[in-house]
């Protein structure tokens with residue numbers, strides 16, 4: 243019991259340090275602390291949800307307040323991305339057969355990719371066949387890939403408000419086509435309400451909610 247408490251305290255401190263190091267744009271520190279947190283028994287999910295993610299939120303706040311500019315955003319994103327590379331092997335594929343095919347991307351006009359990349363890693367770790375189209379993806383590309391692969395689910399990310407209209411356009415194009423699957427959306431520019439308004443089947447606030455929702459959507463498609 244005493245050991246568990248000590249481990250939890252160590253993890254909490256490491257996650258706090260990770261948040262600070264993201265804001266300090268300290269890539270080497272972020273990498274070291276990520277490895278330390280894994281060694282201390284923290285899961286990849288805890289490290290992302292409790293350390294890296296909140297660190298990026300704090301960076302966003304600094305940007306809003308005028309303390310940070312685009313170069314700082316880029317440096318924080320680079321630190322986050324290299325931590326994700328370290329975590330990837332700890333979210334290894336858990337199934338031999340794929341429960342479904344997902345086409346994923348950030349919509350046209352938006353280059354934010356980190357959140358979408360986390361969703362891709364988490365879904366792939368659960369065995370899904372994930373086709374990541376990258377960022378700034380035009381509606382037609384989502385449509386072509388989804389139909390070519392007979393995708394079960396199309397997942398789209400948007401972080402800038404201006405890109406939400408492109409997402410709506412993509413959903414409309416998918417609905418008008420032969421696409422028989424479901425659509426899930428996410429990213430800081432969306433809410434549950436706006437996701438519904440643009441005609442998506444589901445919304446997720448983070449990658450783990452995305453996983454649960456994708457599983458349910460796939461069941462719907464299969465039945």
Ligand code: B12
Pocket residue numbers: 295298299301302303305306312315316318319351352353354355356357358360361397398399400401402403404426427428429430431445446447448449450452
């Ligand atoms: C890092 C960053 C950048 C980096 C991105 C680097 C990269 N390679 O991705 C760079 C420097 C490129 C950048 C550029 C810009 N940015 Co920026 N950026 C950010 C910042 C600080 C963090 C984003 C991030 O990575 N968050 C961490 C991840 C883990 O969180 P997440 O993306 O929300 O993802 C989670 C969930 O949302 C969900 N999710 C995400 N995608 C999906 C998809 C699906 C299918 C599902 C189910 C779930 C899901 O799961 C994820 C994991 O749990 C945000 C601030 C913020 N609070 O979001 C601003 C922010 C998004 N940026 C902003 C702006 C304004 C810009 C610029 C216009 C700045 C400029 N003047 O040039 C440009 C836009 C360029 C463009 N056309 O896209 C604004 C957007 C405002 C708005 N509402 O429109 C924000 C909100 C900052 C702010 N507070 O003003 N940015």
